[in-house]
Amino acid sequence: MAQIQDNSEIIQPIFQKLKETFNTHKTKCIKFRKAQLRNLLKGLDEMEQEFHIALEKDLGVTIFSSQMTSTIVTKVEVENQLAHIDEWSKEENVDTPFVIGPGSSKIIYEPLGVVLVIAAWNYPLYTGIPPMAAAIAAGNCVILKPSEIAPHSSQVMYNLVTKYLDQSCYAVIQGGVEVSKKITTLPFDLIIFTGSPEKGKLVARAASENLVPCILELGGKxxxxxxxxxxxxxxxxxxxxxxxxxxxxxxxxxxxxxxxxxxxxxxxxxxxxxxxxxxxxxxxxxxxxxxxxxxxxxxxxxxxxxxxxxxxxxxxxxxxxxxxxxxxxxxxxxxxxxxxxxxxxxxxxxxxxxxxxxxxxxxxxxxxxxxxxxxxxxxxxxxxxxxxxxxxxxxxxxxxxxxxxxPNLPFGGVGNSGYGAYHGITGFKSCCHAKPVFTKSTLNIYPFNIRYPPFTKNKLQTLSLFFKFAELPQRHVVNATLFVSFLVALKLAQKKGYLKRLLEISKPYVEKVWKETNL
CATH class of the missing domain: 3.40.309.10 (Aldehyde Dehydrogenase; Chain A, domain 2)
Structure with a gap:
């Protein structure tokens, strides 16, 4: 069996390089992310035979089995991220409650930073590349740690990422126990781990020292x-x-x-x-x-x-x-x-x-x-x-x-079988921070200025009335106001005779359109 070097000293320099790259905002460009995903798909196509050979050596699987459970399904996951990246990365406008308006609210899906993906040995390609693709699509830098128990597949994944992806943004770190122990102690922005509940506990414990969020897919019975x-x-x-x-x-x-x-x-x-x-x-x-x-x-x-x-x-x-x-x-x-x-x-x-x-x-x-x-x-x-x-x-x-x-279903566990999920849009959003953005109008007249001291009885009563409608969306209030204003304007026009005059002027045009329509 091929041997994987277990040198933990290589981790920190690679991690630091990716941190510095992320701070240049290079990976936030949608065009750049798409190019990397296309390169990944190209590599998966061109290196497909190498993956088949590696999987056969590691697990004794046939070409048919490696296609069905590894190469084909991995490509589908990457293609899904590429196909939807424009849609999923858009800002999302949300309602603003009337009580805190007038203003606007939205959610920006921003990348977290440097993501660590720890793959499993049983499906080395499928547990490594799809979560990596989700992290790339979301705009992160990524380090992939394959399992040393499937050393041939680990080496081919190293070759794939090194040859086809931007090495200032993405890396594969191979290694055994010492590398696995060391790498989870670094202050990543997210760890995606696939493995046993016992190993998952070790990953979560190490990550907790730096308050690093985790997605743990842990199996079970x-x-x-x-x-x-x-x-x-x-x-x-x-x-x-x-x-x-x-x-x-x-x-x-x-x-x-x-x-x-x-x-x-x-x-x-x-x-x-x-x-x-x-x-x-x-x-x-x-x-x-x-x-x-x-x-x-x-x-x-x-x-x-x-x-x-x-x-x-x-x-x-x-x-x-x-x-x-x-x-x-x-x-x-x-x-x-x-x-x-x-x-x-x-x-x-x-x-x-x-x-x-x-x-x-x-x-x-x-x-x-x-x-x-x-x-x-x-x-x-x-x-x-x-x-x-x-x-x-x-x-x-x-x-x-x-x-x-x-890919439209999230994949993840609950309780002892893990927490968090990926695949499809769930994977994309799991690799993002949903950042809320609230923009408030500078309009500061009554009743919007009742929030400031001195607090009077009248202000308190108005404020209490506002909070009774705390869930009422601002747009409903605006639409209702416009509708009422329209009705009032209509009533005034009728009272002054403007409405009757408007109908008389428009009658010939209405009759002409009616005749033409009937023809």
Whole structure:
């Protein structure tokens, strides 16, 4: 395996250079941001084969898998930022309450400064480049820290940014534990981190010393519910994909399944059939089945397969030297075992049974909040119960994982699965400060001058009356005033005979237009 240098001394000079660049306002230019995003897309196109090779070396994925889960979806995210940057960066006019008028109010979306993006090893490209693109689109300078556990992908991302982006504004810092520990202690303006809850806590703790805001995408145990009225074959195919893609090394993977007791046997049999169809008799020889990222992680999964007191109905074989864990299904494991209390992050699927959806809801709510919750079935009642009575980063009906590919949906966790979100406009605005701008008129006559001393009884009464209408938008007052003024003017014109004279003058013209229209 390629080795990544772990030199923390390189961090401060790069960080300082980017700070100085940001203070020149270079990255605030929309034209410049667009050019950088276009360069990024060009690099992703031209280096696509290099990414495929790196991902195959790091994770054993096929070209098809790397396209579907890395290169193509990454390009889509960058293209989405580029397509909408003009719209999202516009100033936003908002109402001004009458009580503080006359004046105008707006929101300016300004870049934060220098953003740190810490990518994960399981999808190195997809967890690194899209959040970086959002930060670029928002006008920030960016440092990307790839995971040293996927060293080949880390090197290709370094080459991508170095070759195609402005090096005075954007950088990749590679490194191991020492670099990771040091880099989070710097006073960045935002940190976007993808990884485990344990590492996320360390990042948040280090960032708190400088009051650096964070977006933490932390994974967790995402539950999957299979109801008795589901479309069984479709359900099984999508669960297999959601659990076993990338050998289960996916933060939003189906971590365990609750299947309705009445279809348990049918579900297990269908899983066996589809697993064989997906990966053949020997998944280790399948071109569509990935490796575990390191021997260390393979050994960790091997340990999880011990002492769960469940029934292994499929798989169970592990080869640490080959970084291979067979697709495994375990029926009714002990709910307090490590298999059911720790995020699995591998190709192992525990299956539990239920009779009543309320049992499942109670179980989910007794555990840390997951990054995703999946429901397979057609019961609108049960769908609504899960939406209303559980909390998760996202809830998905009749599919797994693919909600991530909708840039119009925010991606993020809640509670133990993280906080903050990115993707699409959410990512853009998460990398901005929404700066309020209030411009007040210099008009200072009554009643607008009652705010100043000396405070009299009449001023207090007027002020109290104003605050009764505190939520009334200024524009409504202006529109109402104009409408009333128009009615008054109309009444005066009628009283003096001007209205009658106006109608007499305009009558021939009205009749002419009417005839021409009828022709």
């Amino acid at each position: 995402s539950p999957t519910i299979v109801d008795k009225d589901c479309s069984l074959n479709v359900t099984v195919q999508r669960i297999i994909q959601g659990r076993f893609i990338n050998a289960g090394q996916t933060c939003v993977a189906c971590d365990y399944v609750f299947v309705h007791q009445s279809i348990k046997d049918a579900f297990i049999n269908e899983m066996k059939t589809e697993l064989k169809r997906f990966f053949g008799e020997n998944p280790q020889k399948s071109n569509d089945y990935s490796k575990i990222v390191t021997e260390f992680h393979t050994q960790r999964l091997k340990e999880l397969l011990k002492d769960h007191n469940g029934q292994v109905v499929v798989g169970g074989q592990v080869n640490v030297d080959q970084r291979y864990v067979e697709p495994t299904i375990i029926l009714q494991p002990q709910v307090q075992s490590k298999l059911m209390t720790e995020e699995i992050f591998g190709p192992i699927l525990p299956v539990l049974t239920f009779d009543n959806i309320n049992e499942v809801i109670q179980f989910i709510n007794s555990r840390p909040k997951p990054l995703a919750l999946y429901y397979y079935g057609s019961s609108s009642k049960n769908k609504k119960l899960l939406e209303q009575q559980t909390s998760s980063g996202a809830i998905v009906h009749n599919d797994s994982l693919f909600h991530l590919l909708n």
